[in-house]
Amino acid sequence: MAERKVCLSGSGLTKIYGFGRTRTVAVDHVDFNFYEGEVISIVGESGSGKTTLAKMLLGLTSTTEGEIYFQGQRRDISTQRKKLEYWKNIQAIFQDPFSSYNIFNKIDAVLLDCINMRGGHGFPRAKKVEMMTEACSFVNLKFEELTNKYPFELSGGQMQRLMIARIFLLMPKILIADEPTSMIDACSRATILDMLMGLRDEIGMTIIFITHDIGLAYYVSDSVYIMEKGKFVEYGTADEVILNPKEPYTKRLINDVPKIYEEWDLSTV
Amino acid sequence: MGKVLLEVRELTTRYITRFGESVYAVDHVSLKVEEGKSLGIAGESGCGKSTLALSLMGYYFAPLHYMSGEIIVDGHNISGMNPDDVRKAILGKEIAYIPQAAMNALNPTQKIIHFVEDVIRAHDPSADKKAIYERACKLFETVGLPPQVLEKYPVELSGGMKQRTVIAVSVLLSPKVLIADEPSSALDVTSQKMVIKMIRQLLHDGLVGSLIFITHELPLLYNVTDDIMVMYAGQIVEKGAAREAVFDPLHPYSKGLMGSIIVPEEGLREVKLTAIPGVPPNLKNPPSGCRFAERCKYVQPECIVNAVGLRSTEGGRVYRCIFSEKELREAYRNG
Numbered sequence: 001m002a003e004r005k006v007c008l009s010g011s012g013l014t015k016i017y018g019f020g021r022t023r024t025v026a027v028d029h030v031d032f033n034f035y036e037g038e039v040i041s042i043v044g045e046s047g048s049g050k051t052t053l054a055k056m057l058l059g060l061t062s063t064t065e066g067e068i069y070f071q072g073q074r075r076d077i078s079t080q081r082k083k084l085e086y087w088k089n090i091q092a093i094f095q096d097p098f099s100s101y102n103i104f105n106k107i108d109a110v111l112l113d114c115i116n117m118r119g120g121h122g123f124p125r126a127k128k129v130e131m132m133t134e135a136c137s138f139v140n141l142k143f144e145e146l147t148n149k150y151p152f153e154l155s156g157g158q159m160q161r162l163m164i165a166r167i168f169l170l171m172p173k174i175l176i177a178d179e180p181t182s183m184i185d186a187c188s189r190a191t192i193l194d195m196l197m198g199l200r201d202e203i204g205m206t207i208i209f210i211t212h213d214i215g216l217a218y219y220v221s222d223s224v225y226i227m228e229k230g231k232f233v234e235y236g237t238a239d240e241v242i243l244n245p246k247e248p249y250t251k252r253l254i255n256d257v258p259k260i261y262e263e264w265d266l267s268t269v
Numbered sequence: 270m271g272k273v274l275l276e277v278r279e280l281t282t283r284y285i286t287r288f289g290e291s292v293y294a295v296d297h298v299s300l301k302v303e304e305g306k307s308l309g310i311a312g313e314s315g316c317g318k319s320t321l322a323l324s325l326m327g328y329y330f331a332p333l334h335y336m337s338g339e340i341i342v343d344g345h346n347i348s349g350m351n352p353d354d355v356r357k358a359i360l361g362k363e364i365a366y367i368p369q370a371a372m373n374a375l376n377p378t379q380k381i382i383h384f385v386e387d388v389i390r391a392h393d394p395s396a397d398k399k400a401i402y403e404r405a406c407k408l409f410e411t412v413g414l415p416p417q418v419l420e421k422y423p424v425e426l427s428g429g430m431k432q433r434t435v436i437a438v439s440v441l442l443s444p445k446v447l448i449a450d451e452p453s454s455a456l457d458v459t460s461q462k463m464v465i466k467m468i469r470q471l472l473h474d475g476l477v478g479s480l481i482f483i484t485h486e487l488p489l490l491y492n493v494t495d496d497i498m499v500m501y502a503g504q505i506v507e508k509g510a511a512r513e514a515v516f517d518p519l520h521p522y523s524k525g526l527m528g529s530i531i532v533p534e535e536g537l538r539e540v541k542l543t544a545i546p547g548v549p550p551n552l553k554n555p556p557s558g559c560r561f562a563e564r565c566k567y568v569q570p571e572c573i574v575n576a577v578g579l580r581s582t583e584g585g586r587v588y589r590c591i592f593s594e595k596e597l598r599e600a601y602r603n604g
Contacts, residue, residue: 046457185485190529190542215533256458258488
């Protein structure tokens with residue numbers, strides 16, 4: 001591969017919740033380098049610190065220790081203005097599409113906000129509509145049917161697709177997808193994944209997938225990080241980690257997912 | 270051939286909305302479950318899987334209404350029974366049901382043992398406390414749960430543990446049919462595996478007579494059940510042995526579903542996941558022809574006009590399509 005540029009990296013990143021008896025180390029001195037245009041999966045059980053890490057990367061929660069570097073520069077989100085600037089580059093899709101929208105805003109307001117955020121304030125109305133239509137057609141939604149609708153009128157799969165349409169308009173450098181498909185059924189899951197991959201090819205962003213489903217991680221990602229109790233225990237390319245796991249924890253995670261071509265070993269729980 | 274524990278003939282149920290519209294969520298469904306066997310029900314969200322589960326139990330509370338058909342549990346016809354009678358006589362003893370978020374069924378202010386007592390007393394008011402405790406202990410041990418759980422409050426247990434506790438309690442009275450409606454979809458993969466292991470063991474040990482397992486995760490279904498039934502828009506579109514349904518689906522919809530399977534096995538990355546375009550029809554006014562016609566790759570003009578019936582193959586599989594088995598295979602081979 002040609003020379004790869006580091007997009008997001010962290011050194012000694014740590015998050016500790018509480019103190020004294022309730023002191024919990026959620027993320028424990030993790031180091032990583034995420035490269036541009038790469039799809040990265042962070043896999044681990046519930047409570048392994050995946051979501052805390054994602055929140056720190058997004059700047060939604062403070063870091064206890066360690067630094068995050070964005071495109072080689074130390075990340076600075078000390079003021080609201082700087083934070084907003086940072087969020088132009090990093091965006092997220094969350095697990096629960098139903099609680100990701102402002103219930104009082106109509107769909108077009110959601111998309112208009114995105115255009116405004118990318119400096120589209122002064123655009124004529126027709127141009128904005130054109131952009132929104134394009135974004136919607138990218139995710140196989142019809143903009144004409146969505147205008148004047150509220151988010152609750154959509155199905156879970158549609159909401160998640162609309163979320164991707166938002167990302168299409170925002171064109172961030174990095175997308176953090178926190179279990180984006182765990183609340184929708186297997187059939188729409190393929191659609192969502194294909195759209196995310198299409199989006200990656202379209203605007204060349206880095207996608208960080210957070211999931212407990214190792215099959216999903218294997219399908220989408222270039223490199224996989226396995227997280228156990230706040231630490232990365234194993235990382236490498238998807239083929240390396242999932243076809244030849246070295247750590248017992250990784251082996252267990254792989255073993256826990258139902259398989260269809262091999263025998264599913266139920267004795268190991 | 271084993272004893273048939275649950276037989277359903279042409280069951281049709283509907284929801285009546287507050288505007289008086291009828292939604293036919295289960296439309297002429299027939300199925301049979303034999304002793305010691307398990308049946309899996311697969312399908313998209315909103316295809317009527319859960320409604321079918323409620324209908325099977327005779328649990329008709331508004332807006333769900335019984336229309337026609339027969340439900341025969343171990344020789345007794347329960348169709349048309351009053352839901353309150355069903356709850357007293359059938360549920361628990363004959364049919365047990367595990368809903369998706371079963372762990373929310375636990376009362377946070379009471380210990381698990383109180384819950385167990387409630388369940389047993391509801392069916393046998395004379396049972397004494399010590400006997401109940403011993404019985405529960407024995408069952409918990411067989412299903413691999415530590416009996417100390419009985420003395421705990423729900424908040425002290427993890428999600429997976431709560432789910433397994435509820436399953437254990439639901440099979441206390443050795444039901445003939447256990448209906449599990451997505452019992453593991455709220456859990457992570459490790460707890461899911463424990464739940465699956467436990468359900469399989471229950472069936473193996475004869476603590477439940479037979480199993481109906483509902484989920485949209487096909488790899489899971491393949492590993493749990495003997496037979497798989499695929500539903501689409503309230504109707505059965507395919508029914509057959511699990512291996513055949515997964516590796517050699519006949520109906521174009523099942524074919525599409527199998528194309529969305531994700532497993533961490535070699536070769537997955539080379540396979541392109543196929544998503545089925547479009548959305549399921551609105552069941553308020555379902556199309557007159559084949560309900561899948563709109564999204565089907567192999568649609569013919571007559572599909573849209575005439576309703577399509579179920580056909581059976583020589584191997585005992587059932588599917589709903591105008592094409593014969595041979596024609597379908599030919600079509601799949603040509604892409």
